[in-house]
């Protein structure tokens with residue numbers, strides 16, 4: 214069962230993400246990050262890799278792409294707020310982003 218993050222869990226799960234550039238969205242219990250790539254092919258390649266994990270975990274990002282930039286918002290719609298699934302997907306996105314550039 215998916216639950217909204219407690220105050221305590223927010224500290225342990227969200228703080229490391231804030232350190233990598235994720236931010237709370239104003240007026241919504243969600244997190245946002247802008248990922249910037251070398252070009253469109255890198256951006257779309259990353260989105261494709263993320264999409265496979267999103268499907269596997271049945272947890273999907275709100276995102277948009279313009280050329281080499283991808284804007285991502287993560288929220289758990291079922292609970293209208295942040296759950297551990299958002300932290301898990303955010304970590305995966307950061308990991309795949311780091312893996313894409315040497």
Ligand SMILES: C[C@H](O)[C@H](O)[C@H]1CNC2=NC(N)=NC(=O)C2=N1
Pocket residue numbers: 271272273274288289290291292
């Ligand atoms: C029925 C299905 O399990 C739900 O709609 C899933 C699909 N993907 C989802 N993705 C996100 N981000 N939040 C959800 O609550 C969610 N729910």
